[in-house]
Structure formats: C-alpha cells, structure tokens
Amino acid sequence: MSERPxxxxxxxxxxxxxRSLCRQLRAAGRPVRALVRGQxxxxxxxxxxxxxxxxxxxxASYRSALQGVDVVLHAGAKSSFGDGPEYQAANVxxxxxLLDSAREFAPSLRRFVFxxxxxxxxxxxxxxxxxxxxxxxxxxxxxxxxxxxxAAEERVRASGLPWTIVRPTLVGGVEMRFDSHLAVFARQAxxxxxxxxxxxxxxxxxxxxxxxxxxxxxxxDHPGAANRxxxxxxxxxxxxxxxxxxxxxxxxxxxxxRAALRPFVALLPFKPKAVLFDCLVAEDAALRALGWxxxxxxxxxxxxxAAAQRRHLDARLPPPGWTLVTGAASGxxxxxxxxxxxxxxxxxxxxxxxxxxxxVAAGSGAVERVCIDLAHDAGVDxxxxxxxxxxxxxxxVFACAGIGxxxxxxxxxxxxxxxxxxxxxxxxxxxxxxxIQFMRPRRFGRVVLISSSxxxxxxxxxxxxxxxxxxxxxxxxxxxxxxxxxxIQVLTVCxxxxxxxxxxxxxxxxxxxxxxxxxxxxxxxxxxxxxRESPTILVGGRAVAMALAARLLPRKVTLLLxxxxxxxxx
Numbered sequence: 099m100s101e102r103p104x105x106x107x108x109x110x111x112x113x114x115x116x117r118s119l120c121r122q123l124r125a126a127g128r129p130v131r132a133l134v135r136g137q138x139x140x141x142x143x144x145x146x147x148x149x150x151x152x153x154x155x156x157x158a159s160y161r162s163a164l165q166g167v168d169v170v171l172h173a174g175a176k177s178s179f180g181d182g183p184e185y186q187a188a189n190v191x192x193x194x195x196l197l198d199s200a201r202e203f204a205p206s207l208r209r210f211v212f213x214x215x216x217x218x219x220x221x222x223x224x225x226x227x228x229x230x231x232x233x234x235x236x237x238x239x240x241x242x243x244x245x246x247x248x249a250a251e252e253r254v255r256a257s258g259l260p261w262t263i264v265r266p267t268l269v270g271g272v273e274m275r276f277d278s279h280l281a282v283f284a285r286q287a288x289x290x291x292x293x294x295x296x297x298x299x300x301x302x303x304x305x306x307x308x309x310x311x312x313x314x315x316x317x318x319d320h321p322g323a324a325n326r327x328x329x330x331x332x333x334x335x336x337x338x339x340x341x342x343x344x345x346x347x348x349x350x351x352x353x354x355x356r357a358a359l360r361p362f363v364a365l366l367p368f369k370p371k372a373v374l375f376d377c378l379v380a381e382d383a384a385l386r387a388l389g390w391x392x393x394x395x396x397x398x399x400x401x402x403x404a405a406a407q408r409r410h411l412d413a414r415l416p417p418p419g420w421t422l423v424t425g426a427a428s429g430x431x432x433x434x435x436x437x438x439x440x441x442x443x444x445x446x447x448x449x450x451x452x453x454x455x456x457x458v459a460a461g462s463g464a465v466e467r468v469c470i471d472l473a474h475d476a477g478v479d480x481x482x483x484x485x486x487x488x489x490x491x492x493x494x495v496f497a498c499a500g501i502g503x504x505x506x507x508x509x510x511x512x513x514x515x516x517x518x519x520x521x522x523x524x525x526x527x528x529x530x531x532x533x534i535q536f537m538r539p540r541r542f543g544r545v546v547l548i549s550s551s552x553x554x555x556x557x558x559x560x561x562x563x564x565x566x567x568x569x570x571x572x573x574x575x576x577x578x579x580x581x582x583x584x585x586i587q588v589l590t591v592c593x594x595x596x597x598x599x600x601x602x603x604x605x606x607x608x609x610x611x612x613x614x615x616x617x618x619x620x621x622x623x624x625x626x627x628x629x630r631e632s633p634t635i636l637v638g639g640r641a642v643a644m645a646l647a648a649r650l651l652p653r654k655v656t657l658l659l660x661x662x663x664x665x666x667x668x
Contacts, residue, residue, distance in 0.1 A: 104208070106318075107167040108132045109154060109196065110174030111147065112139040114274050115213060115266075117539060118307045119171055119314060120147045131163050133174065141539040144488050154192035157199045164203040169318045172196060173213045177243060178277060185246035193250040197257040209318050210259045214251050216267045216303070216329070216380055217244035224364045227375035230303075230334070233327050233384055240368055251327070262317040263327040266310050267303035267380050270399045272406045273541050274307070276585035280400070283337065284407040287344035297338035297349035299356050300371075302378035304340075305332030306394035313390050320388050331382035333396040337373050343397055344404040409542065410585060413628035416442040417493035417542065420486045423447050424472065424529070425499030427454035430548060430593070433617035434496050435459050437625060446492070448472075448481055449499065472499050472525040473517045482532045494544040495533045496624075497526045502563040515562040522566035527573065534577075534586060541585035544628060547574040551594045551641035554648040558661040567592075571634070578633035589627060593620045594640030 106123055110116035111132030117139070123130045124145045131148045132139075138149045152159030154174055164170075176188035193212070200207055219231055222238040239245045254261050270280040286294040313330045317323035338349055356374045359366065363375055371377050382390075409415050421438055425431035427449035435447055435458050444464035449455045452469035459465050468484065470477040486492055500522045503514050530545050537543025550564075553571040557564035574590030581588055595614045615638045627635045636642050648656060 103128055104168040104319075105166055106130050106169045106171060107164060107204075108171045108173065110172075110213075111142060111149070112539065113173060114271070114278075115269065115307060115310060115314075116171075116173040117141060117273065118271070118311045119173060121145055122308070122311050122315065131167065133160050133163070137535070139539060140488060140536055154196055155187065157195045161199040161203045164199055166206070167200075167204045168206060168208050170196070170200055170204070170207065170210045171213070171314060171318065172211065173314075175213070175247070177215075178275070182242040182246075185242045186249075189243075189246035190249045190253065194253050197253060197259065200259060201257070207259060209324070210254065210257065210261045211314055211318050212251065212254045212261065212263045213314070214247045214263050214265045214327075215244065216265055216378065217241060218248040218251060218265060219380075220244055221371075221377050225377070226360075226363050227371065227377040227379075230331070230376070230379040230381040231329070232381040233329060255325075260324055262323045262325070264310075264313060264317060264330055264385075265327065265380070266330040267305055267332065267378065269305055269307050269310055270403050271307035272402055273539065274403065276410075276541055277583045280304070280340070280403050281407055283340050284344045284400070284404040285411065287341040288404065288408055288411055290345070290347075294341045294345070295347070295349055297336075297341075297351045297353075298373040299336050299338060299351075299353055299375075300373045300378070301334040301336050301376045302340075302372070303331040303334050303380050304396040304399060305330055305392060306399045309390075309392040309394055312393070313385060316388060316390050317385075322388055326384070328385040329380040329382045330385060331380040332392045334376065334379045335396045335400075340400055343400040344407075406542065410587075411629045413544075413625055414441055416444070419491035419493035419540075420444050420446050420466075421494040421496070422481075422492050422533075423496045423498060424481075424525075425449055425497075425548075426458055427451040429498070430617045430620055431496070431498035432458050433621040434498060434624065437618070437621050438496075439465070441625075443494070446484065446486060450477075473501070473521050478525050478528050481529065487532070487536055491536055491540060492533060493537070493540070493542060494546070495529060496546045496548070497529055498548045499525070500548060500550075500566075502560060504560050504563075506559060507561050510562075518562050519566055522563075523569050523573070526570065530577065530588075534581070537586045538584065543586040545577075545586070545588045546624060546628075547588070547590045549574070549590050549592045551592050551636070551638070551644045553592055554645045555656050558657070575633045582631075587628065588633065589624070590634045591620075591624055591627075592634065592636050592641050592645070593623075594638030594644075 108116055108119050111120050112134045120130050120132055120142055132142055133150050133152055135153055142149055150160050150163045176185055218239055219235055219237045220240045237248050239248050251263050268279055274281055310330050409417055421443040423431050423435045426435045426447035439459035446466045447458055448468045448470055450471040455467050470480050472478055501518055503510055503518045526547055533545055547570055549570045550567040552564040553567035571590055574588055578588040593615055620637050623637045
C-alpha cells in the first residue's frame with residue numbers, strides 16, 4: 099500500500115507568501131488546507147485548495163481542520179499599520195493558540211514551520227553594519243512588529259512540537275503588497291521622485307517569493323532542518339542599483355556621505371542607516387547547506403516588480419487581465435470601450451441593447467459582448483458568473499450603465515424608481531464587491547463608478563435619480579479610503595450633462611443653448627485620472643459649479659432654486 103501524501107495546513111493563505119505556498123503545493127499535487135479570514139479566496143479555490151474560514155485568535159474556528167495534518171506552515175501575521183497591542187495579538191497570541199491547537203488536534207504533526215522576519219533580529223546598538231547577520235547574531239528588534247515576531251519565535255521553540263523557523267529578508271514578486279518596501283522603491287523610481295535620483299549605497303538582501311516558498315517546502319521535510327532557525331537572504335543589492343533596474347538614469351552618488359558618516363553609523367536613525375549602510379543584509383549559508391539556492395535573480399525580481407508597479411501608474415498600459423465596461427452600447431460607456439480598445443485592452447462589453455453592442459469596438463479581436471439587463475438580479479448574476487473572473491481575471495471595471503426617472507415622485511411608477519436604484523446603486527455595489535474579491539490577491543485593480551453632477555444636491559422632479567448618484571458618490575469615496583494602499587484604485591466620476599441618449603430616454607429637455615459634454619471628452623478625462631490618488635473627479639464646468647453651489651448656498655435656497663429650474667425647464 100502506498101503512503102498517503104503529506105497534508106499541509108497553511109495559515110495566511112490569502113497573503114503574499116501564503117498564496118504562493120498554496121499554489122506551489124497544489125502544482126506538486128499535494129493536498130492543502132488553508133486558513134482564510136472573512137470569506138473564501140477565489141484564487142485559492144481555482145488552485146483546488148480546501149479552505150477553512152476562520153481566525154487564528156479563535157481556535158474553535160479551525161482546530162478540527164488540524165486533524166490528520168502532517169505539516170503546519172504558519173505564514174499568517176500582521177506586518178503593517180499596527181501598534182504594539184495589535185502585533186501582540188496577531189503575531190504572538192495567535193501563534194500561541196495555533197501551537198496549542200496543533201498539539202491537541204494534530205498528534206502526527208511532523209513539522210511546524212514558522213515564517214518570521216529579518217526584523218526579529220535587526221542590529222544591536224553599536225553595530226557598524228559591516229558584516230551580514232546570521233543565525234548566531236543576538237536579536238535586537240527595533241520595531242513593535244519585529245519584537246512581536248521574536249516573541250512568537252520563542253513560543254514556537256518552547257512548544258514541544260518539531261519546529262523550524264525561517265527569517266526571510268525583503269521578499270518581492272508581482273503580487274507583493276502595494277505598500278511593501280520594494281514596491282514603494284519601484285514607484286519612486288518610475289515617478290522620478292527626488293529620493294530616487296540619489297545613488298544610495300546601502301545594500302539590502304532581496305529574495306523572490308518563489309524562492310522563499312521553495313525554502314519553506316525544503317525545511318518542512320528535511321531532517322536536517324528540525325528545531326533550527328534559518329535566514330532566507332538571497333542576494334544583497336544597493337538601493338541605488340534597485341532604482342537603476344527600475345528606471346535607468348543619472349543619479350548622485352552618496353558614497354562621500356557614507357564615508358563621512360561611517361564613524362557615526364551606530365548613532366544614526368534606522369532609515370538613513372538602512373539606505374547608507376548594509377544593515378539589511380543577512381547570510382543564509384545554513385540554508386544553502388541543506389541544498390537550497392535561489393533560482394530567481396535579484397535583478398529579474400526587481401524588473402518584474404517594476405513592471406507590475408508601472409501598470410499602477412500608467413493607465414495607457416493594458417493590464418494582464420480583462421477590462422469590463424457596463425452600459426457599453428452607447429454614450430460614455432461606448433466612448434470608453436472604444437478608447438480602451440485602442441489602448442490594447444481585452445474587453446468584456448455589457449449592455450441590454452444587443453444590436454447596438456454588436457457594433458462597439460468593431461475590428462478588435464479581444465472583445466466579449468454580453469447582452470444583459472442590470473435592472474434585474476438575473477442580469478447581475480449572469481455578469482458575475484462570467485468565466486473571465488476565475489480565468490485570467492478582470493483587472494478593470496468601468497460601471498457606466500445607469501438610468502434616470504423624471505417626474506414628480508408621487509406620480510411616477512414606483513417600480514421604475516426602484517429599478518433606478520437597482521441599476522445605479524445595487525448592481526454597482528454587487529459588481530464592485532465581486533471585483534474587489536478577485537483584485538485583492540493580485541494587488542491590482544481599478545473600479546470606476548460613473549455618478550453625476552446631480553450627486554451634490556437633491557433634484558426635485560428627478561429626486562430618485564439624484565439620490566442614486568449621491569449614494570454612489572458616498573459609496574465610492576468610502577471604499578476608496580478603505581482600499582487606499584492596497585493597489586486597488588476606486589474612482590468616482592461626476593460629469594456634467596453629456597450629449598447622450600439619456601435626455602431622450604429620461605424625458606429631460608435639451609435646450610438649444612445648452613452646452614453638453616461630448617462622451618469622448620469625458621472618457622479621455624477618466625482615463626487621464628487613472629493611476630492618480632484622487633477618489634473623485636468632476637468633469638465639466640457644470641459639475642464644478644453644482645458642487646460649489648451645494649457647499650456655499652443654504653440647503654433651503656438650493657432646493658428652491660432647483661425646484662424652480664427643474665419644474666420650468668425640465
């Protein structure tokens with residue numbers, strides 16, 4: 099009888115290292131149970147990973163899943179935007195509870211692999227940063243995060259379980275966090291920021307995430323790794339060279355500054371010490387002695403990261419996945435679709451007018467057209483069930499489909515008004531929620547919500563339409579703040595009146611002297627705003643004037659003015 103394959107339990111499975119671990123384990127045909135928070139990760143589902151929704155701080159949510167597990171790969175941690183108590187809970191208490199649960203529910207456990215960090219060691223006071231740190235170096239963590247990881251290491255060593263601790267240095271790859279050091283360095287160089295014009299001589303050890311995963315899988319099984327700690331260091335590279343690889347150019351050498359400050363290196367704060375001296379360099383000879391060697395060069399990794407970050411900054415570059423445009427058969431949706439097609443996007447175009455949709459972006463081979471009506475749940479369900487979501491992914495969503503209702507609220511069919519909320523708000527809410535679940539793992543995505551200048555004040559005789567746009571503006575700006583720093587951009591667009599079929603379909607009069615925006619011009623403004631940090635753009639003088647009036651005029655005055663205007667002219 100053949101021996102059953104080892105069963106792996108991965109924490110932090112939706113994170114940068116954890117997801118790569120799951121992917122490589124499944125590629126090797128190994129069974130994986132993954133602990134994820136909140137809800138299942140669609141990318142892990144696509145890999146064929148068994149997912150357990152739970153929380154490391156709540157053992158009842160996952161401990162039964164430890165039964166039959168042979169190897170625990172503990173990659174779950176809080177590494178940014180926290181304070182001492184938060185790090186203590188997420189990195190120390192959570193590790194304690196996982197260790198307790200593993201002792202009780204995984205009696206056949208062969209190895210508990212803990213992913214720590216170089217920050218658990220740092221440099222002791224007085225270190226001149228002339229030699230790399232190794233496993234014998236005494237830890238002196240300088241941050242709450244590093245101190246929490248060192249404390250968790252101590253819990254692992256004292257657990258009584260067969261353990262291995264690994265300390266990666268700076269880890270890079272396409273799906274790394276938007277706010278990670280290497281991603282930030284890449285964007286600094288690509289933007290040509292002042293700091294990137296300096297040739298910093300301080301070296302830092304870089305290692306590709308795939309090589310980190312290879313190291314984790316090696317120590318999980320290697321008998322020589324039992325009850326030992328290892329650095330995963332890769333290759334030491336000066337920060338100035340990293341900037342060169344991201345964006346070649348002339349840089350001012352700081353070698354004289356380094357030489358002048360050498361006698362005072364022990365007195366320097368961490369950041370200047372890190373960029374001028376080799377304080378972020380580690381030695382991984384012990385791991386290499388087990389047979390591990392990095393297969394991805396530091397330069398290849400940096401170039402790969404820079405290419406991914408360039409897509410965040412330059413919307414002219416087509417993303418690797420698909421771009422979805424709703425309301426694509428006419429108006430702004432059509433203008434956006436055609437301009438995006440000219441920029442090389444692979445498009446999914448959705449609209450309820452199938453005949454008009456057939457002529458959009460004609461001649462492009464990378465277009466999928468979907469005839470759906472977003473006023474009904476069935477249409478939204480069909481949109482969310484498209485195979486592109488779980489294939490190469492949808493990287494951009496332009497939610498242009500919208501409808502309006504004109505007339506006195508009490509005299510207009512309430513079903514029509516409910517449909518207005520359904521299309522303008524609820525369908526977009528569902529679409530954004532669905533899209534973000536797939537964008538999060540890739541650390542990249544754009545969600546563009548088309549609102550209106552009517553979002554800034556109530557409109558009598560179009561009260562429901564204005565309310566939907568106000569709701570959309572508030573929603574879009576709220577999730578922009580939630581997602582800031584994740585690599586996912588949410589942009590809410592408030593254009594003034596456009597020359598589209600909206601007026602005719604809604605029953606709004608178009609005055610001869612009225613200057614309406616051309617959809618093509620609005621589309622260009624939207625594409626020009628992508629890659630920036632703004633949550634909202636106003637397009638056209640009318641939008642700016644309406645937003646300003648809503649702020650400056652008393653609410654009652656604004657309402658009466660709009661009542662008179664909408665009642666007489668519309």
